[in-house]
Amino acid sequence: MIQFSRPEPGRLLVSLRGGWQAGGEHPPVTAVYRQLDQPPVPTHIAFDCSALTGWDSILIAFLVNIIDYARQRGIAVDRGGLPPGIAGLLKLAYAVPERAGARQEQARPPLPERLGRLAYDSWQGAQEVVAFIGEATAACGRMLRGRARFRRRDLLVIIQECGIQALPIVSLISVLVGLILAFVGSIQLSMFGAQIYIANLVGIGIFREMGAIMTGVIMAGRTGAAFAAQLGTMQTTEEIDALRTLGIPPMDYLVLPRMIALFLMMPLLCLYADFMGVLGGFIVGVTMLDLNFSAYYNQTKAAIRLNDLWVGLFMSAVFGILVAGTGCLRGLQCERSAAAVGKATTSAVVTGIVAIVVATAAITVLCNILGI
Amino acid sequence: MSTSVDQSAHIVVKDLTMAYGDFVLQRDLNFTVNRGEVFIIMGGSGCGKSTLLKHLIGLKRPASGTMSFNGVDYWQAGEEEREKITRTFGVLYQGGALWSSLTLAENIALPLEEYTELPAGEIREIAALKLALVGLKGFEDYYPSQISGGMMKRAGLARAMALDPEILFFDEPSAGLDPISSRLLDDLILQIRDSLGTTIVVVSHELASIFAIADNSVFLDAAARTMIAAGDPKVLREETTDPVVRSFLTRGGSLGVNERNMDRQPSGVKT
Numbered sequence: 001m002i003q004f005s006r007p008e009p010g011r012l013l014v015s016l017r018g019g020w021q022a023g024g025e026h027p028p029v030t031a032v033y034r035q036l037d038q039p040p041v042p043t044h045i046a047f048d049c050s051a052l053t054g055w056d057s058i059l060i061a062f063l064v065n066i067i068d069y070a071r072q073r074g075i076a077v078d079r080g081g082l083p084p085g086i087a088g089l090l091k092l093a094y095a096v097p098e099r100a101g102a103r104q105e106q107a108r109p110p111l112p113e114r115l116g117r118l119a120y121d122s123w124q125g126a127q128e129v130v131a132f133i134g135e136a137t138a139a140c141g142r143m144l145r146g147r148a149r150f151r152r153r154d155l156l157v158i159i160q161e162c163g164i165q166a167l168p169i170v171s172l173i174s175v176l177v178g179l180i181l182a183f184v185g186s187i188q189l190s191m192f193g194a195q196i197y198i199a200n201l202v203g204i205g206i207f208r209e210m211g212a213i214m215t216g217v218i219m220a221g222r223t224g225a226a227f228a229a230q231l232g233t234m235q236t237t238e239e240i241d242a243l244r245t246l247g248i249p250p251m252d253y254l255v256l257p258r259m260i261a262l263f264l265m266m267p268l269l270c271l272y273a274d275f276m277g278v279l280g281g282f283i284v285g286v287t288m289l290d291l292n293f294s295a296y297y298n299q300t301k302a303a304i305r306l307n308d309l310w311v312g313l314f315m316s317a318v319f320g321i322l323v324a325g326t327g328c329l330r331g332l333q334c335e336r337s338a339a340a341v342g343k344a345t346t347s348a349v350v351t352g353i354v355a356i357v358v359a360t361a362a363i364t365v366l367c368n369i370l371g372i
Numbered sequence: 373m374s375t376s377v378d379q380s381a382h383i384v385v386k387d388l389t390m391a392y393g394d395f396v397l398q399r400d401l402n403f404t405v406n407r408g409e410v411f412i413i414m415g416g417s418g419c420g421k422s423t424l425l426k427h428l429i430g431l432k433r434p435a436s437g438t439m440s441f442n443g444v445d446y447w448q449a450g451e452e453e454r455e456k457i458t459r460t461f462g463v464l465y466q467g468g469a470l471w472s473s474l475t476l477a478e479n480i481a482l483p484l485e486e487y488t489e490l491p492a493g494e495i496r497e498i499a500a501l502k503l504a505l506v507g508l509k510g511f512e513d514y515y516p517s518q519i520s521g522g523m524m525k526r527a528g529l530a531r532a533m534a535l536d537p538e539i540l541f542f543d544e545p546s547a548g549l550d551p552i553s554s555r556l557l558d559d560l561i562l563q564i565r566d567s568l569g570t571t572i573v574v575v576s577h578e579l580a581s582i583f584a585i586a587d588n589s590v591f592l593d594a595a596a597r598t599m600i601a602a603g604d605p606k607v608l609r610e611e612t613t614d615p616v617v618r619s620f621l622t623r624g625g626s627l628g629v630n631e632r633n634m635d636r637q638p639s640g641v642k643t
Contacts, residue, residue, distance in 0.1 A: 149486060154473075238469035242531075245429050245463045246483050247455050 002027050004035050012042040014066075017051035020059035029065045036066075036075060045070050046078040049086075060089050067094075132329045136259065139251045143260075149252045158261040162223040166269060169218055174206075174273040177214050178280020181205055186289055195289045199299035202281030208308040209315075211274040213360060215266060216319035220352030224327035227258055228348035231331025232341035240332070250332065259324040266320030267313045274312060307372050315363050319356050326351040381443075382407040382539065382571045383428070388437035390423050397423055400598050401437070403590045410565055410572045410585045412605060415592035416620065421575045422466075424592065425543055428573065430458050441539075459487065462532030466543045468524035470516040476503060476527050477512035483534045502530040506560065522553040526560075533564070539571045540564065546578040558584045579623060583609075591617050 003015040142148040185201040234240050285291040330348035334340050383405040390397045397420040405411040413421050426432045441457050470479050480499040506526040546554040591601040601617040609621040
């Protein structure tokens, strides 16, 4: 493959033979470095390619390494012995000198710098969130005065997308959550022979918390992500710029209908999920715990207070605004590339779910204080 | 709408500096666009042409300097005044930027619904007319995803013309078009100018198109971070003494400067 000779003092002749192609076996470039460093150090390096049968970029990269190494040591490179194809490509590779400062340092910045950057980014992120909330509030104000500008048809389409079309997945998840709650509870309660209280556990749990939380999480994954992807893509294709230059605020035209749609649909979905969840508990109670149908029904009816229902519905309306808001915020913050749209979508789901959990905690504490 | 070319200043840019944070892209830009003129913003890749366009249409605020339309300073004006100025703009974005959830007719109708009190039937008629003007008669109910890139550009132009703007901005109209479509678009631009008296600002580096339509131009250079030439490109090609401008306008032909050396001009960082 490679042979070294010194036909005259100070001149290193590298003879390349055989095929130098990707996938083949090649000697490491360090073998040449060693020759170049070996005293007496040569002043010239030349190549002999008469026995070379084939080559591709592997050989070019190999030669570039040698040339760079030789240049650093002040050894002259004689490219005369290289076939014209290789000489041409090497000429091309060295035609434009490396731009000073173009190479980006991969070194990790020191800890204080990273911390500072993180703090700065968080601060900027917080400012953006506050600005978004402010703009959204202003847009709501305009809507209440009947001056918001969006197409009613858009609103109806979004309502359909995040309402009726979400029913199948909401049904499935809610029934399963009801089943799980009933199962977990039944193991504990049957130790005391108190299986009938499954109805209380499932009924209150679902109506007060789980129904709202599960619909919120489903909608964050389903609709919040879709909002972020839609708006993010519109950002990349300049559709949002096109709205702005027409003087149509994206906040009115894109964000507001999405927020209204989820604000209206989430409580309805939540109510539906509540009944589905109770149905799940009921299936376990009647078929596995042999509870009487009407006993289970009456027990459920007695356990759930109207307040439980209201708390659940209130939470779901809050979640609706949070999910739509985070989805739209991440979409509008999106940069102009396909990767950024993916990032925005992921971030919308994560932020949405975090917001839901935090809001649940806050509302639960509040209800506790108020004694609801 | 006058058919004769009125030679009064329409857009005046003074000492404009554009920057992304601390990174200054271009500074000390001074130029005037006259009414009814086809004005070209040209320069190599990454010199800030598109960014300048974003400034001119009010999407980005200049780091310093002023730009005024019909003598009114855009950023000194109140929000209402600014919105009024913006409404005299029509913008054709590079990829058309049609709203993908609306049909072509709805795309053109949206600005009309926003800013006029016309009944739905008339709006649809106007939309059909604008589409016919750009050669897309009969495509009213197509969605943007159903038509080709060249058609999207023309539909984008129809939308930009929806409100009979005083100034039309084009971001690289020839990009991604075959030579014939590109030529047809040039002809269309000239026809709009001639029949409506619209002022036209074009970002371009397509030489054939530049020489075909330009009345005036400004040349931005990435290395100098400012404008290094201004005037009619056809005159510039013959008379400029600046080697960068000359090699750009002759495709690197004269002075023995080859195209590889053009690429050597350090270009700005896109952020």
